[in-house]
Amino acid sequence: MGTQRNGFKKESFILSVDVGTTTIRCHVYDKVAKVRGSCSTKVVSLYPDIGHVEMDPEALWKGFITVVKGAVQDAGVQMHQMEALGISTQRGTFTTWDRNTGVPFHNFISWQDQRAADLVNSWNKSYTIKAIHGVSKVHYFLTRQKRSLAASLIVFSSQHVTFRLVWALTHYKQVRQAVNEGNCCFGTIDTWLLFKLTKGLVHATDYSNASSTGIFDSYQMCWSGFLCSLLSLPLSIFPTVENTGQDFGSTDPSIFGVPIPIMAVMADQQSAMFGECCFDVGDVKITMGTGTFMDINTGSKPHTSMAGLYPLVGWKIGSEVVYLAEGNGADTGTAIKWAQKLELFTDVQETSAMAYSVSDSDGVYFVPSFSGLQAPLNDPKACASLMGLKPTTTKGHLVRAILESVAFRNQQLFETMRETRIPITKIRVDGGVSSNDFVMQLTADLFGRKIARTQHREMSCLGAAFVAGLGVGFWRTREELKKLQSTDEMFLPRGGAPKEGAGGPSQEYIPVIHSWEGALRRSMNWYNKP
Secondary structure, three states, rough: OOOEEOOOOOOOOOEEEEEOOOOEEEEEEEEOEEEEEEEEEEOOOOOOOOOOEEHHHHHHHHHHHHHHHHHHHHHHHOOHHHHEEEEEOOOOOEEEEEEEOOOOOOOOEOOOOOOHHHHHHHHHHHHHHHHHHHHHHHHHHHOOOHHHHHHOOOOOOOOOOOHHHHHHHHOHHHHHHHHHHEEEEEEEEEEEEEEEOOOOOEEEEEEEHHHOOEEEOOOOOOEEEEHHHHHOOOOOHOEEEEEEEEEOEOOOOOHOOOOEEEEEEEEEEHHHHHHHOOOOOOOEEEEEEEOOOEEEEEOOOOOOOOOOOOEEEEEEEEEEEEEEEEEOOOOHHHHHHHHHHHHOOOOHHHHHHHHOOOOOOOOOOOOEOOOOEEEOOEEOOOOOEEOOOOOOHHHHHHHHHHHHHHHHHHHHHHHHHHHHOOOOOOOEEOOHHHHHHHHHHHHHHHHHEEEEOOOOHHHHHHHHHHHHHHHHHOOHHHHHHHHHHOOOOEEEEOOOOOOOOOOOOOOHHHHHHHHHHHHHHOOHHHHHHO
C-alpha cells in the first residue's frame, strides 16, 4: 500500500464524491474511515418554466473537479496518495450528449422535474396500460412468475427517467437527429461524469443507477426492451451496465495530474445503504434529506410489492446481487427549508426544542407534498397544505405540525415496508433531518421499535468509499467495515409502545395520525380542480 519514500511508507486514501440534489461533496477517507479532508459546493437548480427543474452539466462538472481538488488540499496530502475514487449520485437526473464531441444537447433534467406529469398521468389511465395489467395478471395466474405480477402492478412515476426522456426525444430536435445518426448518448449524472473523467472512453453506468431509472428490468438485469419498444425509446443511446464495484477505468491524467482508478459508481440511496452496513436481509435504512428514502434489504431476489414499493438493485459486486425495496416521500428537507424561509425559526437546530415547547400541535396538520404524494398514495396532483389553523395557533404549533408530518410519513412508509413480510432486523437512520431529536424520537414511538442514528451524516459518500476501498484491497472484508461504523445513538420507543418486534404506533398518536390522513386526503387531486 502506498509508495516507498526514503524508506517510509506513504499513507494512502480513498476519495469519494457524492453529487446530491443541493450539494456536491467530496471526502478523503483514511484506513479507519475517518474523514481527513472535505470540500463541498452548492448545486444550482434552474427553473426555466413552471414545474421544470434543471441543472447545467458544465457547472456540475466544474463543481466535481473543484471539490475533489479542494478535499485533497484540505487533507494536506497529495493527489498520488489517492488509491481509488468512488462516486455516488442522485438518481433519475439525466441528460443526452453528442458521442463524438461530448457536448450535451440540453441541461440535466432533474428527478424533481414535473414536465412529464401529464404524460405520466395519461399513460397510467390509458387502455394500453390496462391491457398490460390484464394480460400480466392472466400470465401470473398461469405461471406464478413474480415478473408478471410486477408488470400487472406497474404504474409510471414522474420521478423515474422514463417519461422525461420521452419528453426530451419529442421536444429536442437535435436529440432526435443524433439518435438517427447513431451519435446520441443518454446518461444519468454518474454516466456523464464517467464519460468526462475518461475523456469519452467510457459510456457506462452501474446496476444500482440503472435500476433507478424505471427503464431497467431488475428481473432480467438489463435495459427493458419491452418498455423501450412500448415508448419508442432507442436502445442504442443507453450506457453499458456494469457491476457497482469494479474498475471503470482511470481519470484522465490531465484532470488531476495523475490517473486515479474509478472503482465504484453507485446511486445515492443504495450507497447510503452500503455505508450503513445494511448487508443482511431485513436491514432497513431511512435517509431523511431533501426527501425521505426508506429501503429494506430483500436479499438475492427482487421483491414484488403490492403496495407500491419499488424493487431496486442495491449493488452488484462480483457475482453477488443484492436487491432493495424502496418507498419515498419527496419533501422532508424541502418542508423544513420552506418553514425556515418563512422565518418560523432561524436555525434548524432550534426546531426540536420548539416542537417540545408545546404539548401537541393544537389540531394543526401539515401535508408535506410540494411535489405530490408518493407511495402508498401515488398522487402527483396533491398539494402541500396546513390545516386546522386557529387564532390560538403559535409558531411552536406550526413547527411541531411540520416535524410531526415528517414522522407520520415515516410511519406510513414503514407500514408499507412491513407488508413485504420480511422480518425487520435493524433500522438505521441518516441524512440531515435525522439530527432532529423530536423527529427521531417520534419516529421510534410510532414504529414501536428502536432506531439507531449514525454519527456520520454523509452515508452516500461513505458507501461509495467502502465499495471502492474493498475493490482495491484498502479494506478487506465487510466485517471490517462494520467495525469501522461510528457509535450510534439509540432512540427507544416511549409510552404505550408495543414490545420490540411487534411494531406499530403508541396509542396516544393513533387519533392524531387518523386526522393527519384526513388532511392528506383533502390535499389530493388539488391541481385538477378548476
